[in-house]
Every structure is written in structure tokens, then in C-alpha cells.
Amino acid sequence: MDSFDASTANKQPATGGITVEPFDGVVTATFADVIIGSSKEALLLREEDHDPVFYIPFKDVYFDFLRKSPTVTHCPHKGDASHWSVSANGEGMDDVVWAYETPFAGVAEIAGHAAFYPKKVRIEAVNNQTDQSIDL
Template identity: 25%
Template structure:
């Protein structure tokens, strides 16, 4: 069967990596120096890592800024062959880049993304839009849909939210999140915290912690004050971790899902 240019073609390496060519123009900047400028990047998915990274043709990378890593890590980036330290001006970033083994990705260099693991370059751009945390997965979809479902939220037996005006956020690979108007949430039972997280699909979230006692995880409630345009419908609304509260939707109590966040939710 012929493969047309508009069809996606995810490929597998003998080492168990998935990769796919991208048509996006991607640039990575450290300080005022453009370290990566590529119109032929590839997306790489490592086993058991839920988000992709980019790898770039060597000729699109400022390899003069890279030196073999002085202290390469072990057990990171499935089968990584060579790690590099990045020096830009007076600053050096350890293990900022690496190469993958095998012929499929030979000649490509991958980079850590700032705010993903706390290292890497300062800014990344796809076309003219800055992208945070990690590259967006072209096979992932995020939809925020206003609804009239009846949603109730309980924590430790206390009803903390009750609304008929939720916005349901459907995100590939995650449970449906229910974003609720502030006036329908007992926000007086929560205390704001200094926690902030970033998402390349939604923006930067702020958090609140339950003040009612019991074995309830911290930062259980969040909101996007200025969400990205694709999910503008959730602006200023509040959402709870389904994994740690009791949700009832249209009279049906939902089971608490087990997700990649479950292990990080701690009292």
C-alpha cells in the first residue's frame, strides 16, 4: 500500500524506540544563542515515557557547543549511546544532549527540554510559537467541551463542589477532567499553595490544598488562569484529581482511576 505524504508513519527501531518525521520548524535557544534550528526534526518515543522528545539532524545543531559528557548518566534515555555537555558562554549544562543507538536515528542528536527535567535549553519554538515542558504529541488530542452534566465532588465525605455547568476536558490517555465554576466549589475549604506546573497543551496551572484534614493529597485542586487558546473554555475554572476524590456524574459514582499521577499524589 502506498504511503502518502499526509499519512503519519511511526517507525520502530530494533532497540524499541518509536520515531516519526515531523514537518515542523523547531528551534532551541540557550541564552541568546540558537543551538538548534531544524526543519527536519524527528519525534522519538522512549519505552515507558509518556511524552516524546525531538531528535535533530546533526547538521542542524551547533555541535561546536557540545562536548562528550564528563559524567554521563546511566539508565536514562533507552540505549543512549553518547551524552554531551553543552557550553554556551560561561554556562555549562551537563548531559544536555545525547545520541541514540542503531541505524534508524544515526546522525541525529536529541536534547532535554527546559522545565521537563530541570535541564536543557531555555526556550523551544515550533514555527513561531514557544512550546513548554515537552514537545506536543501529534497523536494526542485535547478537547474542552462545555456541558450541562450534574457533577458533584466529595472529599472525606464532604461535598466540596456541585454544578450543572462543568467543562469536560478530554485528553488522550488521561481520564476526563471536570472543570467547575468557582462559585460552585467550596473554595473556602482550600488554601492556595505556591505550586505551579506547566503543560504544553493547556498552559500554567496554580494549585490549592484541602484544609479539612484526613489522608488527602496536597495540591488536589488546580486552575488555569490563562490557558492556551485551544482550551480557552477552562479559563479560571477549577478541577480536581479524579484519582483522589469521589466524583459523581449524573448520579453515577465514578471509580477512581489509576494514572501516571497516582504515585505522585501524597498527603
Template identity: 35%
Template sequence: MKAIWNGETIAESDDTIVIEGNHYFPAEAVKKEFLKKSETNTVCPWKGTASYYTLEVNDDTNKDAAWYYPEAKEAAKPIEGRVAFWKGVEVVE
């Protein structure tokens, strides 16, 4: 699977976990040079508190377009630390 935004591959891995239609990539499969930590957090009742990254690619910014669960609840432990994408990031095979 690949996560692509603004003409760049942000993440690539054969080891994604799909939850609720979102592919969660291993952290080491994500190109950190495109990520900027965000102050945004949201809470999922069964996964826990999500943290976000803003994508910065080719002088364009996509606020909070990636998220992860640094400390997932027990039911979501398999995706702890993995990164998922939205807001126009294309996830393709």
C-alpha cells in the same frame, strides 16, 4: 456533578467541562472555605501553567488535590479559571 472528599461536597454544578477525563467546575461552584492556595505549579504544553489548591476538610489535608489554569493557552480558554480535582476526590453525578 459533585466533587466530594472526606464526606463534604467541595463543588457542585451542572456546568462542568470535561477535558482529558477531568471535570472542570466553574469557580463559583466551588466552596472556597475548603481551599487553601498552594505554591505548586505545573505546565501542560497545550493548556498552560496550572496552579493548585490544597483541600482542608474536617481537620484533614489533601495537598494539591485541586487545580486550575488562571491564564490558559488559547486551546484551553474554555477551562480558564475553572477548578478540577484528583487525589481521591470523588467526582460523581
């Protein structure tokens, strides 16, 4: 019988043409005119056949407006994603934020970071070099 080695469980490399790089600028996520996350230390994840995604460090996400959801999704390249719902300014919406709390090793740098669904929140990214908003 093969034994399961928990120490290597999250060591699967990322595939699918994934790259993660620091974003040189400020990324802000807004829901119902309330900033729910803003960071100068965001990461930009690009994945083959997917739109680019900004990941904001947890320390820059305003979790006072969020509650953890029972929703968990799985990506074969990144791992299992937890989700959070938002309530702000008298409005609410389910599953607006996700995070890979223990991502696979190939994308380990996104641990401790959250991403926001662009169809559910407004995401603004302003590049430091050009002072221009970035459209992804």
C-alpha cells in the same frame, strides 16, 4: 533582537487531541464527606492519552475549604496550572485541585474552572439524560 509580545503569549492553540464540551448533568467533588465543589455547568475535557477530566466553574467550588498551594505545574497544551490543598472535616490533603487561570487560547473555555484529582477526592458525575452516574 526579537521582542516579546505579551498580548499573544497565551494564544498558543491546544494540541494533543484536546476537546472541551459542556457536561449535561451534575458533577460533585467530595473530600472527607464534605462537598467541595458541585456544578450543573461543568465542562468535560478529553485529551489524547489521558483520562477525561471534569472542570467545575470557580463559582461552584467551595474555596472556604481550600488554600492555594505553591505548586505550579506546566502542560505544553494548556499552560501553567495553579493548585489548591484541602482541609475539611478534620482531614487535609495537599494539591487536590488545579486550575489553568490563564490557559492557552486553544482551551480558553477552562479559564475560571477547577479540576479535582480523582485519586484524592471522590468525583460523581450524574448525566441528566439517563440519571446515571458516569464512570470515566
